[in-house]
Amino acid sequence: MKRSLMALAVALLASTSLAGMAAAETSGKRIALSNNYAGNSWRQAMLQSWEKVTKKAVADGVVAAVDTFTTADQEVPTQAAQIQNLILQGYDAIVINAASPDALNGAVKAACDAGIVVVSFDGVVSEPCAWRVAVDYFQLGQQQVDYLASRLPQGGNLLEIRGLPGTSIDNLIHQGIAAGIKAHPNFKIVGEATGNWDQATAQRAVSTVLPSLPKVDAIVTQGGDGYGAAQAFRAAGRDTPIIIMGNRQDELAWWQQQHRANNYTTWSGTIAPGVSTLAFWIAQQILDGKQVPKDVTVPYLTVTQDTLDQAVSTTPVGGVANKEYTQEEAAQAIQANTKR
Amino acid sequence: MSDLALRPPGWKMPNLPVWSWSFLAALLVWVLSFTIAGQGAGGMLVAALSFSAFTVMVGLGQMFVITLGPGNVDLSIPATIGLASAVAMKVMGGQDGMIAVGLLAALGCGLLIGGFNYLLIRLLRIPPIVATLSASLIIQSVGISYGRGLQIKPPPALTDATFARLLGVPVLAIAAIVLSVIAAILLQRTIYGRTVLAAGQNMRAAHFAGLSVERARLLTYILSGGLAALCGALLAGFSGGSSLSMGREYLLSSIAVVVLGGTSVAGGRANVPGLWGGALFLFMVSTLLNTAGFGSGLRDVFTGLIIVAGIAITGTRQALR
Numbered sequence: 001m002k003r004s005l006m007a008l009a010v011a012l013l014a015s016t017s018l019a020g021m022a023a024a025e026t027s028g029k030r031i032a033l034s035n036n037y038a039g040n041s042w043r044q045a046m047l048q049s050w051e052k053v054t055k056k057a058v059a060d061g062v063v064a065a066v067d068t069f070t071t072a073d074q075e076v077p078t079q080a081a082q083i084q085n086l087i088l089q090g091y092d093a094i095v096i097n098a099a100s101p102d103a104l105n106g107a108v109k110a111a112c113d114a115g116i117v118v119v120s121f122d123g124v125v126s127e128p129c130a131w132r133v134a135v136d137y138f139q140l141g142q143q144q145v146d147y148l149a150s151r152l153p154q155g156g157n158l159l160e161i162r163g164l165p166g167t168s169i170d171n172l173i174h175q176g177i178a179a180g181i182k183a184h185p186n187f188k189i190v191g192e193a194t195g196n197w198d199q200a201t202a203q204r205a206v207s208t209v210l211p212s213l214p215k216v217d218a219i220v221t222q223g224g225d226g227y228g229a230a231q232a233f234r235a236a237g238r239d240t241p242i243i244i245m246g247n248r249q250d251e252l253a254w255w256q257q258q259h260r261a262n263n264y265t266t267w268s269g270t271i272a273p274g275v276s277t278l279a280f281w282i283a284q285q286i287l288d289g290k291q292v293p294k295d296v297t298v299p300y301l302t303v304t305q306d307t308l309d310q311a312v313s314t315t316p317v318g319g320v321a322n323k324e325y326t327q328e329e330a331a332q333a334i335q336a337n338t339k340r
Numbered sequence: 341m342s343d344l345a346l347r348p349p350g351w352k353m354p355n356l357p358v359w360s361w362s363f364l365a366a367l368l369v370w371v372l373s374f375t376i377a378g379q380g381a382g383g384m385l386v387a388a389l390s391f392s393a394f395t396v397m398v399g400l401g402q403m404f405v406i407t408l409g410p411g412n413v414d415l416s417i418p419a420t421i422g423l424a425s426a427v428a429m430k431v432m433g434g435q436d437g438m439i440a441v442g443l444l445a446a447l448g449c450g451l452l453i454g455g456f457n458y459l460l461i462r463l464l465r466i467p468p469i470v471a472t473l474s475a476s477l478i479i480q481s482v483g484i485s486y487g488r489g490l491q492i493k494p495p496p497a498l499t500d501a502t503f504a505r506l507l508g509v510p511v512l513a514i515a516a517i518v519l520s521v522i523a524a525i526l527l528q529r530t531i532y533g534r535t536v537l538a539a540g541q542n543m544r545a546a547h548f549a550g551l552s553v554e555r556a557r558l559l560t561y562i563l564s565g566g567l568a569a570l571c572g573a574l575l576a577g578f579s580g581g582s583s584l585s586m587g588r589e590y591l592l593s594s595i596a597v598v599v600l601g602g603t604s605v606a607g608g609r610a611n612v613p614g615l616w617g618g619a620l621f622l623f624m625v626s627t628l629l630n631t632a633g634f635g636s637g638l639r640d641v642f643t644g645l646i647i648v649a650g651i652a653i654t655g656t657r658q659a660l661r
Binding site: 227 | 373374376377378379380381382383384386387390391480483484491492493503575578579580581583584585586588589623626627630631633636637639640
């Protein structure tokens with residue numbers, strides 16, 4: 001009894017902070033997460049944040065049930081089959097981190113046709129009936145060059161590390177970097193390597209181009225690849241350039257150690273794994289009857305020299321710097337995107 | 341190795357040992373690369389030696405497996421690398437004093453996987469290609485739940501060791517050369533090695549000759565698992581931490597270096613020095629394509645074409661003999 005009163009109070013509190021509709025309207029709804037990979041630190045942090053926030057939401061009576069489904073491989077057909085299963089199981093909303101921007105559209109469309117709310121995040125889907133929660137990757141690319149311009153006013157040689165070929169994320173960051181270089185024409189890309197957001201791949205790829213390159217002043221990256229690049233420079237016996245990092249704990253710890261040793265300074269930014277919780281709240285808001293624009297863009301999480309020590313101390317060893325979102329923040333994000 | 345007697349009389353190519361072709365190809369691509377780049381000949385060679393050490397390590401295991409005869413192949417190498425690297429990093433926990441224990445733990449994990457592969461093949465009578473592929477799904481899932489995807493840093497001494505050079509040559513490459521010599525002796529001078537070769541030529545004949553073929557097969561899969569695990573642990577030291585996807589690169593390359601190096605895909609004939617030629621060639625090809633500035637799409641297409649061409653040429657040469 002006491003527990004349900006508490007839940008009611010929480011629900012009431014939550015609903016007053018939102019414009020209008022009562023959150024209790026979703027108390028009978030069931031939400032599923034369809035996730036296609038769990039094998040790296042980012043995905044693990046994403047799942048942990050999801051678990052933590054949704055468990056509390058269920059306990060508070062905001063929604064009836066939240067279930068998590070992860071396929072072990074990164075394959076499209078497996079995830080498409082999984083979504084078909086979720087449709088049959090009658091969920092009210094499906095939150096997806098998709099294996100492909102367009103290959104899942106058939107399954108997503110089937111879910112929409114069955115009256116299910118589909119919210120994609122991080123790996124978003126292009127099917128128009130689904131919602132998309134993403135960060136501004138174009139700006140992430142652009143801001144890397146902006147930061148470097150502030151560090152190296154006279155410009156310099158850049159090495160660009162690309163992500164997984166063919167993904168929307170890789171294209172957007174690359175275009176952002178190109179735009180940044182247009183704005184700061186004294187920078188020049190002298191080499192490119194494909195790192196697949198993986199440090200071992202990045203290290204190998206950088207090692208293949210490095211001997212042919214002139215002096216490299218800085219490296220623009222996509223996250224998960226910066227530390228591998230640093231290792232490649234070390235193996236080649238070259239000075240470490242300014243490497244943009246991607247919020248991984250090992251990258252941040254290395255940066256902190258280098259800063260203490262020789263005042264090394266850089267900048268780090270990527271999408272917070274906790275964006276899964278934002279997608280959850282947005283699905284809940286849609287079920288609640290709120291008008292939500294199909295594309296919701298949120299700021300990416302950055303770490304600067306000023307926030308480095310705090311980020312290192314709050315990020316679990318081997319994990320990724322993270323931020324979990326609240327229902328209010330979801331409402332704010334919806335509002336900010338509606339105005340645009 | 342150089343079985344001159346089997347060569348047909350009409351053979352016109354120069355009388356070079358089989359393994360030298362992959363070295364010549366690597367040399368050619370290397371010269372092309374630093375000519376295009378206008379610099380970096382030494383740097384390219386050192387990088388190629390470092391990375392080839394890992395490729396050769398798994399290539400040795402794969403070579404023994406393929407030599408066992410048609411159908412034998414180990415597709416669980418990438419998953420083994422991923423799991424073993426996680427086990428090694430977790431056991432070491434960043435402590436220099438735990439390096440040996442961590443390496444042993446990784447090695448034990450690899451030996452177990454090899455034994456498990458053989459059990460699937462022998463007891464359940466599953467073809468090796470399916471058995472090792474499904475084993476890798478299991479290994480990968482174990483890896484995900486064991487490592488939780490965390491990238492744990494290696495102990496500093498392990499990283500330093502993987503970066504060390506002796507007279508400009510990476511110590512890792514020297515270690516891999518020593519390992520190759522041991523493997524060559526194992527293959528040519530021991531009963532186990534001769535059994536692998538005999539089984540690859542004709543398994544029934546080898547069996548009737550009184551050789552314990554099944555024991556050799558078990559040992560071979562265990563050897564392959566162990567070498568992949570060792571590679572995983574060292575690779576984690578070299579690239580600054582473990583990751584499950586770390587071994588993905590080695591699925592194709594472990595098989596490609598075996599074939600490019602002149603080992604017979606049909607089994608029964610192995611070539612250790614050729615592995616080095618194949619590994620150096622593969623690395624030089626990606627150096628060349630990256631240096632020439634190809635985009636990722638074209639680069640993959642060219643890498644594929646070059647490997648296919650290389651294997652086709654080696655394959656025809658073997659067919660001619």
